[in-house]
Amino acid sequence: MGTITPVAQVDPIEISGAIITYASLANYDLIKEKNININDIVEIQRRGDVIPHIEKVVTKISSGYILAPTHCPSCHTPLIQENKFLKCPNISKCxxxxxxxxxxxxxxxxxxxxxxxxxxxxxxxxxxxxxxxxxxxxxxxxxxxxxxxxxxxxxxxxxxxxxxNLTLKQILDAAIIPNFSSQRIIQLINAGFNTPEKILNITVAQLEALSGIQITLAEKIYQGIQDRKDFIQSILNNIVIVKPKTINQESKIFGKNFAVTGDLSVPRKVLEEKIISLGGKLASSVTSNTNYLITNESESNSSKFKNAKKLGIKIISESEFNQLAE
Ligand SMILES: [Zn+2]
Missing domain, CATH: 1.10.150.20 (5' to 3' exonuclease, C-terminal subdomain)
Known part of the structure; x- marks a missing residue:
């Protein structure tokens, strides 16, 4: 579901060599909390190469704070609140x-x-x-x-x-199905849902019967597939399905556990895809079972980074990973 991300347009200012014209506002709770309104004078901070964010209001010009929109700016569908975020539920038409x-x-x-x-x-x-x-x-x-x-x-x-020439997994990955991660796609294919027809006709009950998939996730994956049916079908109509290549078990990636943190030169999904396609495993946190943490940062406050340091897990850069993968 599309998340509505508030972004502040600011008067151009140079921060560490870059001209800043936009600053992140993260979510509407933050706008309320920091009491930010249009024309207010704010303090901006920029850490690393990430988009700068508003630290605080320095001089209040307009009273009150900016109210959250009630409708999607793109398709005008009423927005729904999920945790701290406003989302547009109109997945297939927005x-x-x-x-x-x-x-x-x-x-x-x-x-x-x-x-x-x-x-x-x-x-x-x-x-x-x-x-x-x-x-x-x-x-x-x-x-x-x-x-x-x-x-x-x-x-x-x-x-x-x-x-x-695409594998079934590539097709499903490329259809950008909400709540259907690469790892879940592999799980379903391995569980025998190994044709487009089987995936397109899967039921909530069949999903729920798979390990680690609770009813809420089963319903979300099911809904995601329904919302993306025309996406999947349009890809299927134009490609040839091929069998996946067998994984080289001699590769240095095979069977190893990876975690990833921070910005990469490619979308994270692309790197994760590469790890999985080479037989590596992905985790969302760093534990003593992790073999490598991939990050381009030399210092970071992320919990993955801190845990890797604490547990003595090998930290490698994206390019070091690519060398391992060769
Ligand atoms: Zn929308």
Whole structure:
């Protein structure tokens, strides 16, 4: 479900060499707590390369704080509250969420060279409404989009066409199904739901019968699959399903336990995917069973980092991981 993330537009200011025009507001509780309103003068902090955040209001100009919106700014559906976050429940029709999922489709399949701007234009021009539509794009479609020449158009079309042989797992990953993680996808496939038909027709009861899947998660995965049926179908209509390659058990990744923290040069999902495809295992926390913590940071306050230090777990960078994976 699309989370509504408040972002503050601020007067341009230079912080550690970068011109800042936006600052994160995290969630609406924080806006209320810090009593932030439009035109207030605020203190901004920037740690590392992450988006700067508002520390506090220095001078109050407008009384009160900004009220949370009641409707999605993209599709005007009434928003729902989940924990601290406001979410748009209109998963299959909300333009912002579809654009986000189309972006993630390209990232997941590592289709390079398509910018957010290009995806937005393709969407506006009705050339890409579902992920499968990418496969039908022609070089001329890209040429018709301002700023893209024949060469980059040809490159992108070739990139897309090179992603036509997909495993079932890749298809499900690329369909960006809410609450259906890579690890759950593997679990289902291994449990015998190994064709698109079996996945598309799975029931809540079948999901709940699998280990570690409680009724709430079963319902969420089921709903996610329903909401993304047209996504999945559009991919299926344009690709060839292939069998997964057998995993090289000699690889240095095979059977090892990994955790990941901090920013990477690729979306985290891409790295996690690589670990799993090489037979490695992923955990959301660092324990004594962890073999490697992957991070590009040399110091961090994350609990994974602290635990790794405490337990003497090997900390490696993204590029060191890639060397191990070779
Ligand atoms: Zn929406």
């Amino acid at each position: 333009p912002s969420q579809i654009l986000g999922s189309l972006r993630l489709f390209c990232d997941t399949l590592e289709i390079k060279g398509i910018s957010d701007k290009t995806i937005a234009k393709l969407y506006q021009l009705n050339l890409v409404k579902l992920p499968g539509d990418f496969y039908n794009l022609k070089v001329s479609d890209f040429e018709n989009i301002a700023g893209l020449g024949n060469k980059s158009g040809t490159n992108i079309v070739n990139e897309i066409q090179s992603k036509k």
